[in-house]
Amino acid sequence: MNLKKFLRILVIENNEIDCKILKGMLSESSVGTFQLDFTDSLHKAFEYLQKHNFDVVLLDLNLPDCKGLETLKRVNDEFPDIAIVINTGAYEDDLGLKAVSHGAQDYLIKGKYTSYALSKALYYAVERKRVEEELKSAYTRLKEAQSQLIQIEKMNVIGGLASGVAHEVKNPLATILYGIEYLTQKIQTEDEKIGLTLKTMKESAQKANNIVKDLLDFAHSSKLDRKPENLNDIIEKSLQLTKVLLDKHRVQAIKQFGVIPSISVDANRIEQVIVDLILNAAYVMPEGGALVFRTLTRKLTKNYNDVIFYIDKKFSVGDSIVLVEIEDTGPGIPAEIKDKIFDPFFTTRRASGGVGLGLSVAKNIIQSHGGEIMLENRKEGGARVKICLKV
Ligand SMILES: Nc1ncnc2c1ncn2[C@@H]1O[C@H](COP(=O)(O)OP(=O)(O)OP(=O)(O)O)[C@@H](O)[C@H]1O
Ligand SMILES: [Mg+2]
Known part of the structure; x- marks a missing residue:
């Protein structure tokens, strides 16, 4: 660690004598250079x-407007990124361990340290905080990687099984559909019941056929017909296709399209994804709501929000991406199903005809484009889908 680095310190202390002592100690320190600002509440x-901007806070626990560990807790809650060294009276000596476990980087008792020890404590606190942050971010990444691996494994097993079944069912189903068609043409009868039965049989067989089609898509989404396309156009078209349903649910589509470069995608497949996402949003907003479509392009940074995209090394810092965000004002995703929504056949709408393939197919399609898709809850309520594709 570079002890020569200039440290900016905010001293939160209401005792003037203590402030003077600190000033004296740090100005004569041989260990480093410091800029001190003082505040008394x-x-x-x-x-x-x-x-x-400060590197570290030197905090007295006995302030006019807050006392004890609550003081530390409040600083830590409001400014989680800053290093904190407690500098407090001897009567609070026994709080030391607790303070460290509540987020302080060090705990000093007034009158019990030298200028040298104080300077070192400040530098070490900044370094400790930095390492702590790195650990935290590594932990988040590890957790994400773990859940992605579990997801991939699940998808492999279920995907294999599902496409196997779909293949077996496809031909018999085609025979049934063809048979119904044939009978519908051949049977001329006054009996309404027969006509109705044929109609329901046809609808059911068609529904089953659509599921089989989805399953096969799910297994074969690697075969893509890619051309340079603008995602704004694809969203526009998906909105036209779903207009009737959106109007019926009184969902207002709000377009916040950015100027984005064309990227090489299979337009039909991406449209299928966007339509599925629109349908999901419409179903969770039966009483109406807003659906925002935002597109933008930028380079990925080290920013916390981007970390999630680096997990399986598909993306790295500096990659140019197009990001599509779709935000609804529905109820959001309940915590207990958050890990399951991308599983094939997971649905909370079974009773109203949900099959549970929408999101798993969407994920497959986006991943086969080398991209990533995720769903999160918005702070304001509702859910947000993020689709990230490389330019
Ligand atoms: N925008 C959203 N807000 C809240 N929950 C959602 C949203 N989108 C999806 N979900 C949840 O995720 C589940 C899985 O979605 P998915 O699209 O895979 O299946 P489905 O919509 O239920 O059925 P299908 O798409 O096959 O007709 C949904 O049943 C719902 O519980
Ligand atoms: Mg769906």
Whole structure:
């Protein structure tokens, strides 16, 4: 660690003598160089921290507007990125361990340290915080990677099984459909019941046929007919196809299209994905709502929100991507089903005709384009789908 690095410190301390002592100790320190700002209450400290950048906070636990560990908790909650060193009175000595487990990087007792020890404590606190953040981010990535691996494994097993069944069912089903068609043409009868029976049989067989088609799509989505396309156009077309349903549910589509480059995709497949996502959103907003379509292009950064895209090394920092975000104002995804929604045949709408293939097929299609799709809940309520494709 570079102890020569200049450290910006916010001292939150209301005792003037203690402030003077700190100033003296740090100005004569041989260990590093420091810039000190002083503030005497927690609410003023928050204003400072919002406006300026600091490396570390030197915090007294006994302030006029907050006392004890609550002080630490509030700083940590509001500014989780900043390193905190507690500098407090001897009567609070026994709080040390608790403070460290509540997010402080070090705990000093007034009058019990030298200038040298104080300077070191400040530098070490900044370094500890940095390592802590790295660990946290590595842990998030590990968790994501783990759940993706489980997902891939599940998809392989279920996908193999499903497409096997679909192949077996496809031909008999075609025979049944053909038979119904033939009988419908040949049977001329006054009996309404016969006509009705044939009609229901045809509808049911067609529904089964659509499921089989989805399953086969699911297994064969690697065969793509890719051409340069603009995703804004594909969304526009998907909206036209679903207009009747959206109007029926009184869902208002809001287009926030960015200027995005064309990318090489299979337009029919991507349209299938967008239509499925629109249908999902329409079903969770039976009483109406808003559906926002946002498209943008940018380079991926090290930003927390992007970390998720690096998991299986499909993307890396600096890649140019097109991002499609679809936000609804429905109820969002309940925590207990969050890990299952991409599973084939997982549905919460079985009673109203859901098969549970929409999202699993969508994921397969996007992944076969080298992209990624995910669903998350929005802070404001409702769900957000993110589709990330490389330019
Ligand atoms: N926008 C959303 N908001 C809340 N929950 C959602 C949303 N989209 C999907 N889900 C949940 O994920 C489940 C799986 O979705 P998926 O599209 O795979 O299947 P489905 O819509 O139920 O059936 P299918 O698409 O095969 O007709 C849904 O049943 C629903 O519970
Ligand atoms: Mg669906």
